[in-house]
Amino acid sequence: MLEIKNLHVSVEGKKILKGFNLKVDAGEVHSIMGPNGSGKSTLASVLAGRDGYEVTEGQILYRGRDLFEMDPEERACEGVFMAFQYPVEIPGVGSIQFLTAALNAIRKHRGEEEFDAFEALKLFKDKLKQLQMSDEMLHRSVNEGFSGGEKKKNEIFQMAVLEPSLAVLDETDSGLDIDALRIVADGVNALRGPERAMLVITHYQRLLNYVVPDYVHVLVDGRIVRSGGMELALRLEEHGYSWAGERDPAGVAAARL
Amino acid sequence: MKGKVGLEGYLESFKRFQNGAGRPSWLRDVRRAAIQRCVELGLPTTRDEDWKFTNLAPLTKKTFRPAPGGAKITLDDLAPFVFQGQESARLVFVNGRYVEELSDSCAQPGGVIACSLAQSLGFHRELVEQHLAKHVDYDRDFFAALNTAFMEDGGFVYVPPRTVLQKPIHLIYATTKMSSPVVTHPRNLIIVGEATEAAVVEEYVSMGGDEYFTNAVSELVAGEGAVVEHYRVERESTRAYNIGTVRVQQGRSSNVACHGVLLGGVLVRNNVHPVLAGEGAECVLNGVFMPRGRQHMDNFMWVEHASPHCGSRQFYNGILDDKATGVFSGRIIVHKDAQKTDAKQTNRNLLLSDEAQMDSKPQLEIYADDVKCTHGATIGKMDDDAIFYLRARGIPLERARTLLLFGFAAENLERMRQEPIRRYVEGLITDRLPHGEILKNLS
Numbered sequence: 006m007l008e009i010k011n012l013h014v015s016v017e018g019k020k021i022l023k024g025f026n027l028k029v030d031a032g033e034v035h036s037i038m039g040p041n042g043s044g045k046s047t048l049a050s051v052l053a054g055r056d057g058y059e060v061t062e063g064q065i066l067y068r069g070r071d072l073f074e075m076d077p078e079e080r081a082c083e084g085v086f087m088a089f090q091y092p093v094e095i096p097g098v099g100s101i102q103f104l105t106a107a108l109n110a111i112r113k114h115r116g117e118e119e120f121d122a123f124e125a126l127k128l129f130k131d132k133l134k135q136l137q138m139s140d141e142m143l144h145r146s147v148n149e150g151f152s153g154g155e156k157k158k159n160e161i162f163q164m165a166v167l168e169p170s171l172a173v174l175d176e177t178d179s180g181l182d183i184d185a186l187r188i189v190a191d192g193v194n195a196l197r198g199p200e201r202a203m204l205v206i207t208h209y210q211r212l213l214n215y216v217v218p219d220y221v222h223v224l225v226d227g228r229i230v231r232s233g234g235m236e237l238a239l240r241l242e243e244h245g246y247s248w249a250g251e252r253d254p255a256g257v258a259a260a261r262l
Numbered sequence: 263m264k265g266k267v268g269l270e271g272y273l274e275s276f277k278r279f280q281n282g283a284g285r286p287s288w289l290r291d292v293r294r295a296a297i298q299r300c301v302e303l304g305l306p307t308t309r310d311e312d313w314k315f316t317n318l319a320p321l322t323k324k325t326f327r328p329a330p331g332g333a334k335i336t337l338d339d340l341a342p343f344v345f346q347g348q349e350s351a352r353l354v355f356v357n358g359r360y361v362e363e364l365s366d367s368c369a370q371p372g373g374v375i376a377c378s379l380a381q382s383l384g385f386h387r388e389l390v391e392q393h394l395a396k397h398v399d400y401d402r403d404f405f406a407a408l409n410t411a412f413m414e415d416g417g418f419v420y421v422p423p424r425t426v427l428q429k430p431i432h433l434i435y436a437t438t439k440m441s442s443p444v445v446t447h448p449r450n451l452i453i454v455g456e457a458t459e460a461a462v463v464e465e466y467v468s469m470g471g472d473e474y475f476t477n478a479v480s481e482l483v484a485g486e487g488a489v490v491e492h493y494r495v496e497r498e499s500t501r502a503y504n505i506g507t508v509r510v511q512q513g514r515s516s517n518v519a520c521h522g523v524l525l526g527g528v529l530v531r532n533n534v535h536p537v538l539a540g541e542g543a544e545c546v547l548n549g550v551f552m553p554r555g556r557q558h559m560d561n562f563m564w565v566e567h568a569s570p571h572c573g574s575r576q577f578y579n580g581i582l583d584d585k586a587t588g589v590f591s592g593r594i595i596v597h598k599d600a601q602k603t604d605a606k607q608t609n610r611n612l613l614l615s616d617e618a619q620m621d622s623k624p625q626l627e628i629y630a631d632d633v634k635c636t637h638g639a640t641i642g643k644m645d646d647d648a649i650f651y652l653r654a655r656g657i658p659l660e661r662a663r664t665l666l667l668f669g670f671a672a673e674n675l676e677r678m679r680q681e682p683i684r685r686y687v688e689g690l691i692t693d694r695l696p697h698g699e700i701l702k703n704l705s
């Protein structure tokens with residue numbers, strides 16, 4: 006589904022990703038853990054197609070296609086979804102308006118018939134119900150005045166509506182209380198399936214108790230320094246990131262390719 | 263004498279207007295004083311502080327003649343001018359003159375009057391005499407003086423005390439095709455008694471008219487505890503000049519919202535001048551202006567706090583494209599006795615092209631010591647993060663931009679409390695946005 010090969014990315018002349026490799030197959034959930042500033046959001050942004058990132062080397066293949074040839078909207082229509090670490094507030098644009106536009110853009114791209122306002126609203130309400138979220142947010146502007154937790158939940162709601170093939174969650178668990186974390190985790194688990202893949206970026210192993218990943222990778226200074234299973238997350242919790250970066254683990258990272 | 267340029271045509275027209283002696287005779291003195299004041303003031307130039315950013319040369323270089331009567335438009339032409347789901351009284355003015363056949367003043371309960379000013383001069387003389395030209399500052403303002411000199415027709419609205427106006431009043435000023443540039447001076451008088459509710463919409467539109475000049479003045483008198491929504495919708499041709507003044511006189515605890523929606527016109531001046539004369543009065547000046555091409559829109563707010571415990575809010579949002587230019591001047595004057603004034607002003611602007619230009623300036627004149635005044639202005643481009651957020655959800659770039667522009671204007675729309683009118687205005691704004699049609703199926 007996704008293949009990242011030797012990716013080097015700079016932002017404003019500063020090297021952030023320095024030879025990043027990762028292969029994700031359909032049905033898999035990968036977790037990427039790493040300290041602040043290690044390049045996690047940079048990776049997510051490059052996957053989603055945000056401007057301002059210079060790819061100096063390397064390649065990303067999504068379902069065999071060169072991801073860099075696609076605009077952000079085309080990636081989204083092809084099933085790439087990024088849950089933002091910091092979702093943007095958009096005053097004046099109603100949540101329904103926004104999500105209907107997104108849903109129909111994607112449906113159109115897939116050759117499906119567009120939903121009318123009534124069908125769309127019904128879908129939104131059903132999804133919110135499944136996710137045990139209140140439909141109050143539908144009647145507000147996109148993320149405007151939302152609390153941190155509400156914004157994160159809104160990302161999960163959008164994901165549930167748009168049903169992506171590849172979901173990249175950038176610290177969607179950060180700052181959530183127990184209940185919100187549960188809701189987010191349930192939302193993610195509900196979407197797990199043999200056709201889909203997920204990249205769960207996180208700081209802590211907390212979310213991974215609910216969303217158990219198939220693989221855990223540790224990102225330090227722009228490179229994966231260790232890869233393993235859930236046990237790696239637990240050891241990280243115990244020993245910290247400095248432990249993970251101690252030996253040169255190039256071989257470990259490369260083993261996944 | 264300065265600014266004599268451009269005046270001759272008007273003086274000559276005034277002579278043909280029988281030196282303002284048209285009926286009724288009590289107006290003669292007012293008209294003559296006003297034309298005299300025009301001569302003294304002269305046409306403003308950019309050397310005048312209040313006109314610093316608006317060059318009137320294109321307007322003053324041309325001669326605009328009073329519009330002849332007899333032009334025809336039909337009821338079909340007016341079919342789109344309805345507020346869906348809301349019956350309204352409609353007064354239609356073609357080239358400055360009231361046209362009875364096109365209007366439906368719509369008898370309303372409680373002694374409400376909606377008719378032309380010309381009619382009211384005959385039938386409701388006492389009301390008219392008490393307020394007409396008593397509020398607008400034609401001593402200071404050349405165009406208000408010019409309008410006063412030529413005033414003849416316009417809308418007259420009277421809502422008696424303790425009456426709720428059931429149907430909003432829609433004043434439509436249409437200008438038709440003419441062989442040479444014409445000028446009209448619509449003059450409106452809106453009197454809303456104590457403890458009433460009312461909504462009045464003034465809409466300026468071209469129906470074949472291209473290059474012409476509309477010089478409008480409205481006086482709105484809101485009695486104690488009155489709640490009024492006033493809308494001014496400018497959608498004339500992009501070669502039309504429009505200078506309009508809304509002068510609001512507010513009684514104790516009244517609440518008046520003046521909404522401005524500026525879409526058309528090549529040179530538009532939007533004067534809004536509320537005087538919070540009674541204690542505890544509140545006003546909202548809420549506007550959205552969207553010049554493009556070579557349009558110029560100058561919003562000149564003049565909010566006078568003359569009594570204690572009054573509140574004023576100004577929210578003006580501009581979207582400027584191409585080589586358009588815009589101005590926002592927000593003057594807040596707090597008189598000596600107006601303690602506990604709470605005045606706030608925000609002006610936000612989006613520049614969609616590098617050549618568009620916006621001048622924004624707050625002006626606070628505060629003579630009381632216990633007041634709260636804040637102001638803020640922003641001039642910027644569209645938010646890249648927001649565009650990316652929308653695109654990352656599959657929304658194509660063009661549509662993302664349209665959605666964001668709509669969202670920017672929606673902030674103003676949300677302040678319009680008359681739902682059917684708001685929807686009407688929303689439709690006009692949507693039609694005006696690039697790819698606006700895509701918004702139609704989204705909610």
Ligand SMILES: Nc1ncnc2c1ncn2[C@@H]1O[C@H](COP(=O)(O)OP(=O)(O)OP(=O)(O)O)[C@@H](O)[C@H]1O
Binds near residue numbers: 019021044046057090
């Ligand atoms: N626009 C930018 N300009 C300059 N430096 C940037 C920019 N964006 C990111 N960086 C830098 O790139 C590095 C990686 O940032 P990134 O956001 O990818 O880290 P992260 O792993 O997501 O961190 P966190 O855990 O704090 O979210 C950091 O040192 C950051 O300061």
Ligand SMILES: [Mg+2]
Binds near residue numbers: 090
């Ligand atoms: Mg990050």
